[in-house]
Amino acid sequence: MSEVLINVQGLVKEFSTTTALDNVNAQICQGEVVAVIGPSGSGKSTFLRCLNLLEEPTGGHIFFDGSDITDPKNDINKLRQRMGMVFQQFNLFPHMTVMQNLTLAPMKLQGKTKAQAEEKALELLKRVGLADRADSYPTQLSGGQKQRIAIVRALCMEPDVMLFDEPTSALDPEMVGEVLEVMRDLAKDNMTMIVVTHEMGFAREVATRVIFMEKGQIIEENEPQKFFDEPQTQRLKEFLDKVL
């Protein structure tokens, strides 16, 4: 059994009128690829965004590598450097070139020199097949390219875990494949990943565990094979019938 990297205990997130997360407990181990699926409004994105405190939980604890990130004493900026995040809308910085997007954080936050940061960035760009785009601006890229760059931007910080918030939902169908390919490649490299997704094929094929959420709770979780072939709860059966 590998080491527990993220331990979520009794996580609650209440917005003014709704409860987005209702006592969520989860453990994510080193090297796991966890796919989180569920209907819209089930709280899966909120869950992911709580993990690096983009949403501030109203209750419960989240331990990341032993330190409680909900404890104000822990420097969240330091912890976030070790948790890469990829957004549905890419959120590349439009006023910077691809290379500047990739090197900003390593240079300012990790004290890398320009040369060091660029070397690392170029190596990762090559890996996703976009080395020739280093001097482009984000607006000059396709959606699939933008998302691959966004993944590389997070990887440049050499994080311990990668959080993906519906990374392919804003893409044209023909571009989904190239992004999933990069994520598959990452999984092979033993990166710990938590992926909120609607890509059932990806969840089945790449994930080591699948979590089904509804109404702010984890209803069912299992290894992909069993999850998709032998769903235990009625609700998951209904959901899978609709989406598969």
Place this chain on the structure above:
Amino acid sequence: MFLSQGFREDFYRNFIKDDRYKYLLNGLQVTLKVTFFALIVGLVIGVVIAIIRSSYDKTHTTRYSSPLHCFLQILLSIANFFCNIYLTVIRGTPSTVQLMIIYFVIFGSVNIDKSIVAICAFGINSGAYVAEIVRSGIMSVDNGQFEAGRSLGFGYVPTMWYIILPQAFKNVLPALGNEVIVLLKETSISGYIALEDLTMGANIIRGQTYSAFLPLFAAAGIYLVIVMLLSAGVKKLEKNTRANER
């Protein structure tokens, strides 16, 4: 008409005789100096206030806090409160009255260079407008940009500085250019505190020669040329900063 004998005489009387053109030239210098430094004062005030106000808007609903966080939040609320008062008062009263209050009341008992008073007055005045311009620019940047910066590990201030402000600045460049033009023309009320700016210079000539046409049109023409130059400069800057969008 312009080359007629009468015009040449008028021209000589208004500009050449007794070196009267120097009223315009020196006035122009004062106008440019006051505009330039007031612009800097206005920008500094404006950006600071814009950051305070938009930070307050973004964070005052946050519940989760440490004691330090709490303290900063209270500080921010107080700062925001004073910023609002400043904006209300400055935008709610005429700049002429503000200029006179600063000169005759606040600096009333001090012997101070009038152009410094004018720089203060116009800078403070302009700051209020710049603040709202910059704030609208900050608000126009997608919140995802902010989240992307924070998720990489940048704190609030570095995220603002490296990621939000450059984009905000680009968005508000046309409005800021407009504010510079307004500011330049606004300085023409400097005569109220007997500061000899361009307008005042023209008026002095008018008083000496009893002819209004040439000095006033000369002043108007000079303002116009400067404004046109400024507009061209802003347009060029805009084009440069937008180069990466195509």
